[in-house]
Amino acid sequence: MYNPQKIKRTLLALTLTMSGASTFAKQPAPLIVTPIPSYYLTKKIPSSYFLWVSQKNHLQKVKAYEDFLTKHDVNNVIPTFELLRTARDWKQCGREEYLVPPKELWENQVPTLKVFRYLTATKTLTNFEVTSAYRDFQMNRCAGGAVSSRHILNAAMDFRIGPEHPTAKDYTNIEKTKFKLCQFWKQYGPDLKMGLGTYSSGQIHIDTQGYRTWGPDHTQTSSICL
Template sequence: MKKSNVTLGLIVISLGICSCTTPTHQQPVQKKPQPPRFNVLHPIKIKKITPVSYYVWLEKQNNHQRVKAYKDFLSSQGVTMVAPDFELFRSARGWEECHYDQYDIPDQSVWVNAVPTLKLLQKLVNIGILTDFELTSAYRSPLLNACVGGAKESSHMQNAAVDFRIGPEFPTSFEETDIADTKIKLCKFWQTEGAKYNMGLGVYSTGQIHIDTKGFRTWGPDHTWHSSICGEKIP
């Protein structure tokens, strides 16, 4: 009888110990996911898919051979391509309304004019100012330039300019901040190094940015330096 009581007491004590030492499992604290953003401080390898429209255009007439000849020339001049072919050969954003081809190849007489501008673009990429960007217009024929409302003496007609957009077409608020930072860096480069490259820099409210090498100047939405965000000295 006494032995049974002792055994029962040990079982009770043992159960009590087990219940006191059972580990408590706590749910890990879930971190709130942050919206994605691109980092303009470091180059990002962005994979771009060539649109079918570009391949279709290449097969027309002798466009394939003309593209190769132009790219061979640029390579011979030390130009490194920092944008895909389909961006380099874009004509203008208003091509469709103007019943024009989406892509175009400049006449051989103005090929050389692209060299300093494309090397400048290459410089901006190499030093990390431009990372996530997309060319939206390069060479424009006089006919297309007039139709889209380009300047009468536009450097696009001379094959000496490129337009581009920083970041995605429809940026998030986080991406807007990075885009603004990149524009400030671009302005600072223009102020400190632009004269050496004979750099023209236009920054528009649409998000489009224009660079050329036809004169050291800057302008904004009203096509004067007064509206340029680069007009004030950046420390």
């Protein structure tokens, strides 16, 4: 039975554990909790998504994917229009902005969505926007992704913190959020097989295909978490 007070106490305990930790010894994977509805509901759906979903058989494919995510209790973590974004360079690559992954890859995104569900529920992540999730091989190559990119497997998400054009105040919040993300990665990353990368573009990458971290030069040497 759903118990709001119990959920609230659990969230508080987990948040205090993260913020008060002085060491980063391996910890058990965190409890996955129900996301905060306000985050999901404040997202504005772009007109480009409405247009795309009205074409061909896109709506049917989207509905099937959403039903799958609902079955695995990760349907309200990332808005569907963000979860279907291919890459920021989709137009230059002559591709579509949105794409439903092949059905055989749907399950790969579930563990990553669970990580995002915890991050949003504990407010480690608040103001952010997913800019790239699944990419097919051609899209990934055009966007400059690695040959072994986890985006091809539908197991990764790139996102930015704050607005597309941040102010000085936004940059302060961005750096604070990155620090909290690193804390989370150090404490829970080994159990979650979590990869955390940052890029010079300001984009941040999260997947659940192996515990590792990297920075702008694509090696762990430039990672902000080490």
